[in-house]
Amino acid sequence: MKAVCWMGTEKMTVENVPDPKILNPRDAIVRITSTCICGSDLHLYNGLMPTMEQGDIMGHEFMGEVVEIGAGVDREKLKVGDRVVVPFTIACGRCFFCQQQLWSCCDNSNPNYWIAEKLMGYSPSGLFGYTHMLGGYAGGQAQYARVPFADVGPLRIPAGIPDEQVVFLSDIFPTGYMGAENCNIQPGDTVAIWGCGPVGQFAIRSAFLLGAERVIAIDRFDYRLQLAEQAGAEIINYEEVDDVVQLLKDMTGNIGPDACMDAVGMEAHYSGPMWAIDRTKQVLKMQPDRPGVLRQAIMACRKGGTVSVPGVYGGFIDKMPMGAYVNKGLTMKTGQTHMMRYMKPLLELIQGGKIDPSFVVSHRVPIDKAPEMYKVFRDKKDHCTKVVLDPWADGVRVAA
Amino acid sequence: MSEAARIHLKNAQGRHYRAATAFRWGALITGGALALIGLSKRSKSGVAIATAGGLLSYAGAKAGAKQRDLIARSSILLNCTPEQAYQFWSKFENLPLFMRHLESVTLLGDTRSRWTAIGPLGKRVIWDAEIAFDRKDDVIAWRSLPDSEIYVDGIVKFRNAPANRGTIITVVVVYQPPAGAIGGVLSRILGKDPSFMMRQDLRRLKALIEAGEIPTVEGQSHGPRSSVAAFARVLNPDDPIKGEGNLTDIANARRRAS
Numbered sequence: 241m242k243a244v245c246w247m248g249t250e251k252m253t254v255e256n257v258p259d260p261k262i263l264n265p266r267d268a269i270v271r272i273t274s275t276c277i278c279g280s281d282l283h284l285y286n287g288l289m290p291t292m293e294q295g296d297i298m299g300h301e302f303m304g305e306v307v308e309i310g311a312g313v314d315r316e317k318l319k320v321g322d323r324v325v326v327p328f329t330i331a332c333g334r335c336f337f338c339q340q341q342l343w344s345c346c347d348n349s350n351p352n353y354w355i356a357e358k359l360m361g362y363s364p365s366g367l368f369g370y371t372h373m374l375g376g377y378a379g380g381q382a383q384y385a386r387v388p389f390a391d392v393g394p395l396r397i398p399a400g401i402p403d404e405q406v407v408f409l410s411d412i413f414p415t416g417y418m419g420a421e422n423c424n425i426q427p428g429d430t431v432a433i434w435g436c437g438p439v440g441q442f443a444i445r446s447a448f449l450l451g452a453e454r455v456i457a458i459d460r461f462d463y464r465l466q467l468a469e470q471a472g473a474e475i476i477n478y479e480e481v482d483d484v485v486q487l488l489k490d491m492t493g494n495i496g497p498d499a500c501m502d503a504v505g506m507e508a509h510y511s512g513p514m515w516a517i518d519r520t521k522q523v524l525k526m527q528p529d530r531p532g533v534l535r536q537a538i539m540a541c542r543k544g545g546t547v548s549v550p551g552v553y554g555g556f557i558d559k560m561p562m563g564a565y566v567n568k569g570l571t572m573k574t575g576q577t578h579m580m581r582y583m584k585p586l587l588e589l590i591q592g593g594k595i596d597p598s599f600v601v602s603h604r605v606p607i608d609k610a611p612e613m614y615k616v617f618r619d620k621k622d623h624c625t626k627v628v629l630d631p632w633a634d635g636v637r638v639a640a
Numbered sequence: 641m642s643e644a645a646r647i648h649l650k651n652a653q654g655r656h657y658r659a660a661t662a663f664r665w666g667a668l669i670t671g672g673a674l675a676l677i678g679l680s681k682r683s684k685s686g687v688a689i690a691t692a693g694g695l696l697s698y699a700g701a702k703a704g705a706k707q708r709d710l711i712a713r714s715s716i717l718l719n720c721t722p723e724q725a726y727q728f729w730s731k732f733e734n735l736p737l738f739m740r741h742l743e744s745v746t747l748l749g750d751t752r753s754r755w756t757a758i759g760p761l762g763k764r765v766i767w768d769a770e771i772a773f774d775r776k777d778d779v780i781a782w783r784s785l786p787d788s789e790i791y792v793d794g795i796v797k798f799r800n801a802p803a804n805r806g807t808i809i810t811v812v813v814v815y816q817p818p819a820g821a822i823g824g825v826l827s828r829i830l831g832k833d834p835s836f837m838m839r840q841d842l843r844r845l846k847a848l849i850e851a852g853e854i855p856t857v858e859g860q861s862h863g864p865r866s867s868v869a870a871f872a873r874v875l876n877p878d879d880p881i882k883g884e885g886n887l888t889d890i891a892n893a894r895r896r897a898s
Contacts, residue, residue, distance in 0.1 A: 263860060332851035354839070378857070382861075
């Protein structure tokens with residue numbers, strides 16, 4: 241089959257690899273019909289996430305049709321022929337964390353638990369196509385994928401809804417939604433959201449769905465800010481203002497936003513001496529993360545407010561404004577998305593016409609074009625917001 | 641008597657270690673009313689096994705440890721009852737399902753069993769063990785027989801986690817590698833940090849009991865690997881990362897594991 245492989249920093253290639261096999265009783269094999277490039281894949285493209293290995297198959301946002309299931313899969317929950325969206329987190333459904341609905345903290349899905357344990361104390365769940373530290377699972381930018389614990393994660397999709405409306409249930413829609421839910425939105429609240437990429441876009445819309453009065457969206461690309469504006473957000477192009485934090489204060493009567501969301505993560509862009517320091521450390525591999533947005537979010541947030549972090553961080557950060565965080569009595573909520581908590585309710589929102597996630601798509605290309613689309617997406621060229629790949633575009637099944 | 645057992649008996653120091661270990665087991669026991677099981681066949685002072693609700697004491701084991709002893713110690717929360725956990729563990733044939741370096745455990749009788757561990761390049765270490773103490777749903781202790789190739793003492797304790805959160809099991813296994821080739825294989829199997837290895841084994845046990853299977857990516861599809869990585873994998877098949885481990889912490893983790 242065809243698969244997008246990570247062959248090194250900024251080196252993606254489409255390779256011919258063997259079709260996946262069932263390896264464990266609760267596995268399923270999915271024939272992928274739509275798959276996407278995620279903003280978090282760009283951290284891998286840029287070589288910033290440790291423990292990638294040459295030849296790893298990329299991708300964690302995919303959907304398709306179940307073509308094979310293992311002997312241990314609960315037939316009530318999944319059977320061959322089902323059309324499913326596969327969540328990017330892998331969860332066993334039976335451990336303490338899964339039973340607490342903390343699906344992305346599943347204890348039993350990362351075969352390389354010890355690597356993450358070393359870095360984080362404990363390991364979160366395994367993820368598709370996202371470093372060996374988080375499981376080393378082959379990803380879904382391919383024609384087929386092996387899905388472990390297939391009776392827990394995949395969500396059945398009724399016929400009649402196009403892929404483009406539901407494929408984002410695999411990651412970015414629930415991720416944006418959980419980011420907004422983590423803002424603890426109360427009636428009348430103002431939410432400031434850094435980053436108007438796909439997750440930010442869903443977060444903006446989710447914040448309104450959850451009752452936010454105002455959403456202030458911050459980015460530097462006008463085409464993305466326009467998308468935010470269309471959803472009803474007030475917008476700030478941070479490259480055109482002197483001081484985002486001061487502007488947010490001015491916009492909120494010097495109270496500050498009730499909640500601040502970092503939907504940017506480890507590769508934030510900002511200016512000043514801290515930018516130079518953080519970027520240098522990142523290049524020298526002394527610090528994988530550039531936490532400029534997180535610092536701004538903490539500084540801007542009103543006293544007693546909430547900081548929500550759906551953005552991805554990989555390791556350690558310096559100059560965390562802990563004094564501001566403590567003395568203002570802030571709450572921070574984070575986490576890889578607890579996918580299975582959100583997929584079904586959000587599917588119902590889509591079915592009910594409350595939101596059409598396909599607004600975020602800017603590019604639809606055959607999988608062979610994936611390598612160049614990584615670059616376009618990373619460099620924000622061609623007004624790129626979201627790339628959907630068709631693994632079967634030329635109609636030819638590639639035998640390994 | 642096997643060739644290996646003869647080697648073992650030639651190892652004159654063996655007896656010393658046994659006595660010392662016996663005292664250490666005493667130190668491992670905490671709590672009030674303790675039942676000490678004298679195991680005079682094994683060594684003059686007998687081996688004391690923790691029985692009465694006591695946790696195995698980290699400090700006790702640490703203080704008593706001899707230089708050559710390899711101690712693996714870990715605990716894990718299982719989302720099941722102590723009865724279920726006990727039932728699984730008390731069938732020693734189950735242990736190779738989650739103990740990566742155990743190839744097989746076969747029962748030789750009611751209390752005796754033959755253990756086969758497999759090390760680098762397929763080298764095997766075989767020893768016979770017996771159950772030293774067994775209290776249903778609570779504790780199991782086992783030890784190698786005196787004429788075994790290697791010396792192993794193991795104990796597992798099952799207790800209820802608070803608020804019905806499952807069962808916390810605590811495991812301590814003490815190994816004494818004999819001098820020579822067999823000791824070398826055993827040391828390679830256990831690595832620099834036997835407790836690390838034990839923790840990985842218990843993670844696999846947890847997945848097996850809770851999820852019904854052990855997560856794996858072995859045998860999945862991938863694109864072309866680099867030749868350097870392929871070579872490194874042959875040298876150390878247990879080390880899963882061959883890529884750009886670009887953090888010192890990752891490098892340290894790899895060193896610990898290798």
